[in-house]
Amino acid sequence: MQRRSFLAGTAALAASTLGASPLAFAQQNKLETKKVAIAVGGKNLFYYLPLTIAEKRGFFKDEGLDVEISDFAGGSQALKAAVGGSADVVSGAFEHTILLQAQHQMFREFVLQGRAPQIVLAISKKAMPNYKSIADLKGKKIGVTAPGSSTSIMASFVLAKAGLKPSDVAFIGVGAGAGAIAALQSGQIDALANLDPVMTKLERAGDIRVISDTRTLADTRSVFGGNMPAGCLYASESFITKNPNTTQALTNAMVRALKWLQGATGTQLIDTVPESYLLGDRALYLAAWEHVKEALSPDGLMPADGPGTALRTLQYDANVKGKPIDMSKTWTNDFVKKALATVKS
Known part of the structure; x- marks a missing residue:
């Protein structure tokens, strides 16, 4: 009887964890911190849709994370929250990592949400x-x-x-x-x-x-002259160094969200996002989604020419122009590569 009870419990656990990241349960006891504060500017936008999916579909929870998301009016304000210490991670534009380094503050992108800005x-x-x-x-x-x-x-x-x-x-x-x-x-x-x-x-x-x-890849390349990385999760170098397992867990959840979006139906999407995102018009929301769908990253990886495009784009900014920016310190694909090797959609 004890053996049957044990097997039944094991089966129930397996059923309850179906679809979760294979890394999740190995990591939950290794997370340096389970509570993570994420700042975002304009969470209702498609630009940040993978973040909402990871939250609403329970992917962060599957990784053992207790994520608190604070929504600001724009990405620059979300950035200020991270610099000021009230947020651990930002869901924001990749180019902010460059602007921050120009001010001698080291922040690094670790999972890409968008491969076109959609602006x-x-x-x-x-x-x-x-x-x-x-x-x-x-x-x-x-x-x-x-x-x-x-x-x-x-x-x-x-x-x-x-x-x-x-x-x-x-x-x-x-x-x-x-x-x-x-x-x-x-x-x-x-x-x-x-x-x-x-x-x-x-x-x-x-x-x-x-x-x-810049809602399509073709239009983005026309405007910027190359692939322009957009929304991403980024954090200070100190946070990533101190919390590699937590950073990996965040990446796992986001990659899983990106994979989910690749196969999601319009009905599934509507059923997942908050009603307020729809601006009172479900048909319009779905039409807009079809317009920007290719702008989202399918895998979370930074494109090879993306960082260079972002740096060229910011040359109009006196705070960046002529500054010695080490682009290798503004991004990493390491966490995404690990996630892609293990995470299931």
Whole structure:
């Protein structure tokens, strides 16, 4: 009887852990810390969808992690949370690791969420009916998720290619949801750099004219001249060094989320994300998802030319231009390679 009870218990445990990462249960007793604070700027955006999937599908919990996610108006504010010590990890733009190193702060990307930025720069048809070229944006108000975030970086790069400086426009923080939509529709801003589903909603309403788009790999290469890494998980070098098993567990969960997204149906996606993400229109959300799906990384690996593209993009920034940046210290594929060798979708 004891033997049958033991076998029954073992079978029940196996059933309860079906689909979890094979590394998870070996790691739970080895995690340097189970509680991890993650800062993100605009969690409702597709840019950060893998993070939401890892959270809502229980992949972090399967790794033995107790993850607390704090959502900020933009990536630059999420970054400040990590620098200030209130967050351990940031779900944010890869280029922030470069900006931080330029300020002598060492942060490293360890799992990629997006292989294209998904950022769209568009003008308000109402505010700029006679728009002809990027030069027409001089002196205008451009809405971004938050000043200094990836949306303002993308817009600044597009401006720089046209001979304009960031100081030639006024960047206005409008967030990443309904606030951004309201700001454009009410005339508070003349143009907007934001992401889906916000931009698809405005596009379908006929409110905007897209002038630069990075939602597909082809468009991204056209804008940046190469593969441009986007959303990722990054942390300070000290956190990663002190917590390698915890960092691996985070990576396992994110890789599993990326794999899940590759095969997820629209219904599964809708059933997983919070209702607020849909902006009141499920059909529009799914249409936007189909538009940006290829922008998400299929495996979490940093593309070979990605870091170089990001560094070239930031050369317009006086804080980076001419600075001795060691790109090898801004990213690593080591944790993802281990995850890919063991994690099942």
